[in-house]
Amino acid sequence: MIETSKLRTIGVLSAASLALAGCSLTSGGEIPCVEDASCPNDFPVCGPAGKCIAGTSTGNVTVAIVGAAGKQAGDPVRGTVSIQVAARSTSGVKSVSLAAGGKTFTPATGAAGPVYDIPVDTTTLADGSVSFTATVTPGDASAQPVSSTAFALTVDNTSPVLSSAATIAPVALGSLVTLDVTATEALGTLSADVLLLGDVIGHGTELSAPTGNVHHLGFAVVSSATPATYTFSVTATDLAGNPTAVAFTKPFTVAPNPTSDVTVDLANVTNGDAVKVTTGFTGGTAVISALPSGETLPASPAAGQLITLHPAADTVYTLSVTNAAGVTALSTVKVSVAQSVSVSLAGPSSAISPGDSINLVANVGGNAKQVIIDPGNLTVSADGVNHFIPVSPAATTTYTLIATNGAGREYRTTTTITVSQPQILSFTGPDVVTSNAGGIVLTGHFSPYSTTSGAPSASGAIAVPGAAGTFCTPGVVTGTGTATQTFVCPAITADTSYSLDLTLGTTVIHANLAVQAAPAPSIEAFVATPPVLPFSPLPSPLAPGKIGLISQFCATANPPLPPAFRCSATQAANGGPPFPQPHSGTPPTATQIPAPSVTTTYTLLVSNTAGATGSAQVTVPNYQGAIATNAMGSAHIGGIAALLPSGKVLVAGGSSSTLATDAVDYAELFDPSTGSWSAVQCSCAGTSNCAAGTGTPKATLQAKRFQAAAASLSNGRVLITGGANSGSTALTTVDVYDPTEDCFYANETGL
Known part of the structure; x- marks a missing residue:
């Protein structure tokens, strides 16, 4: 069975250290060991099932380096590290020390075993692989110190240094920028920030496993990034944990996307015309080309440069703009080149009558896209063949043929068709005629209406506006010079307006003439009283020494005004001077005049505004006195x-x-x-x-x-x-x- 007194806690050791010592841990972090003849009391080294597999039963002093916390043999260390040493002695442990690189390290004063933590300041040691040996001195002075098996660690107190000899070429928007960074040693960690104006705007990543100490970094530049100069800022720590003393930086430029805008002032021109090509672009260098080629173009045009060219055929101009990152922008413009157009237009050289149908002869080359003849908006085929275009001008007309080529250029030619036009120089007749006094003769005087002998005749007719049909006898005017034509019109009884229509072809010109109708100069009554008094507008009896004269002339039942007053009369006694006689009309006019002292003949002379006259006489005998x-x-x-x-x-x-x-x-x-x-x-x-x-x-x-x-x-x-x-x-x-x-x-x- 396991004696619990034989158990000790080694919570500070790592599993690797315990494994190095040959023991496994229980769930409580203790090393079990069976006290038997095979396992010395002073230094149990436990194996499977708690059996001792090391140690001697006769040795009284043992020492072994358990290891450094978190490290395995050969791992790099820096700064001060703690190395654990297990030491036992039956006579007690007088001291424990750790030697490496000519330096000795001891545990802290008062430290108690059997496992001792010994701090080691590695900065006192040279970088590189260092072999550590632990020595225990027993309390029995007769016993000799015992040293452990060597335990090696790698001392590294030097910061790694990063470098890259490469220059980063300008980077395109939306592309990946890469950087290979070389470290002076193997690295434990590496961090790459991307800076813009000192601010971190992103982080680079390692694109793949390092090749030796060369680390492959990358940073994705988004399409919306600001074109500017950016900086990689790279820091790292080595396997021992030493950080880089300073960050390694490497600038790179994100180039703006180029723009290209080639334009022309005229997209449709005629062969030989000048075309002005403008090279508009930004963010790169430009190259302009033409298809088909043939004209000399600048090798590297400037932005906004104006290039004057004369394309002979349809040409496409291409402006290629490439930025520093190799991104290319293209723009094209096409100039359509049309060819010249031949045109001709002719008509008869002699004059024609208004409305006569004649043919214009038009010929237009096949390069025309549209052809019209104005006036009339007449169309003509463009095929280089004579075409006969019927027209019927009513007046002298200039016809213009307009042919348009593919560039919109117009080619014009004209011809003038002379049309004879009659003119009425005068239209005369009497101003006033006597009502119903016989036919009226009106006269028209015409100018030349043709310059060619045998030209068509003009016809003239006079009508009363509103009256049906022809009112007066018609007339035909012939010849090439001026002409006079008379027209006989019936008698009239009222004021009449005449319209003279002179017709030649489809042309009709007009002249108007007004003729007044005056009443006939009739005398209805001219008597003296006494002895006869047929009417009674005079007082009865007359004043002493007076006689009455009663007259009636130009009488009408309902006299229209003013025609009724286009008649006047004078009265004279015995051929003496005439005196105006008031108009009578209906009823008659009666006047009192002094009785004549001798027999007197009174003459009434009536005339109208047409010049017609009429007269009557009355004889008054010598008045012998009044008769009651x-x-x-x-x-x-x-x-x-x-x-x-x-x-x-x-x-x-x-x-x-x-x-x-x-x-x-x-x-x-x-x-x-x-x-x-x-x-x-x-x-x-x-x-x-x-x-x-x-x-x-x-x-x-x-x-x-x-x-x-x-x-x-x-x-x-x-x-x-x-x-x-x-x-x-x-x-x-x-x-x-x-x-x-x-x-x-x-x-x-x-x-």
Whole structure:
């Protein structure tokens, strides 16, 4: 059995040290040993199952180097290390020491065995393999010291030194930068930081196992890294734990990616044109090339350099830019080179009429990409063949052929087609004509409309705007010089505007002319009173020493203004100076003038604005004095008056006022011999006993008549027509007065 008193704790020893001593540990960290004849009491060396496998039963002193904590024989050590020595003696242990390299090391004062920790300052030893020997001196002075078997360690108190003779070439973004670092000795640890402006921005790693003392480092440069100068900062410790005295540094440059941008000012040119190529780039050196080659290019263009070239064919220019890291950027630009285009355009040299169809002859070389003829936006094939292009110009026209080649350059040629144009130099006629007085002659005067003998004729026509068809006789104008053409137009009754259309081919030009219509210079009435007073605008009786002149000329039923006033009159006595006569119209104009002292003939001269005239005369005998008359039986404003063969005057109809609503039908007779008025009697009124006329005789008009007309017939009777009744309705009936019967009859037929 195992005596627990024989157990000792060796917690400070490593498993390797115990294995070196030949013992295994229990779970409690103790070395079991069986006390028997084979195992001395002073130094148990235990084997399997706690059996002693070393030691002698006769020796009283034993010593052995257990080892250095955490180290095996031959391992490197630095600084102060603790080496454990196991020592026993039956007479007690007087001292324990450890010798190496001429130096002796002892445990701390008061240290108790049997295992002693002896501190060793390795800095007092030379670097390299050092052999340690432990010696124990027994307490019995008669016993000799005993030394252990040698135990070797490697002393290393020298810091490792790192170096690299390589220069790191510029590094591309997104690539791996590598560095081989050589150490002066084997290393235990190695650390590589990557610095930018003194700040750690990353860490290098060992890419593979070192080759001897050469360590292979790498650092991945991300694509988004800042192009700049970076620094590897490498530190290490050797196997003994000595750190590098200073960090080893190695700079490297991350090159920016190059850019390339080659441009041209004109991408489409014509053969022989100058092209300006600009080499835009950054971050490297550039080389420019052309395909196909043929022109001299600079070997190494500068950034932004302008190169003037003259490509003869389609050319691709390539700008290759390479940075210090070998990264290349490419850019290309293509210049399309088009060839020149031959063009021609021709037309007839002689003048044509407006709208005539003629052919333009166009010829365009096959290098054209687009061809048009303006005006008209006409297209032409580009094939070097004559093409006939129909056109119908209405006026002299310059046609332009525009051919465009692949570079967009235009090639132009023109031809002018002369088109004869008629011109109206004048369009004349009378300013005023007498209404309904016969045909009107209008005249057109035309300029030359052709420079070529036998040119087509122009036709002229005059029409009234708004009237259907041709209004006047047409005319044809021929020849090459100026021409005059007359046009006969019907009579007019109102102001008329004429439009002259002169046509040549498809061209029509216009001229307008206005002609006024003046009323005919008619005289409806020109009488003197007394003895005859057919109307009553004058006072009755007249003022003493006065006579009345009653005139009516240029009368119209409803005179349109101003045509009604395109008529004027003068009055002269016995061929004396004329005096203006006021316009009468409807009703007539009556004026009082001094009674002449001698028989006087008054002349009324009427003229219109067209120059037509008319005249009438009235003779007033020497007035012998006033004749007193009785008053009329009633008013006859707007009535009729007619001189009878007996010398009497018949007055009938009219109105008791100035209105048709007050029209009257009664009649009176004036006897100038007595100066008296008497009503028409008609002794056979209402009977059929009168033989002079047909129908029922009456002493009054068959109908009330206002502003009727009267005429003395050759048989002595008086014809009374028209007028308006009291309903203001125009009448078409007719009354006949028979002075022999002193009666009125209705005529068998009306107006």
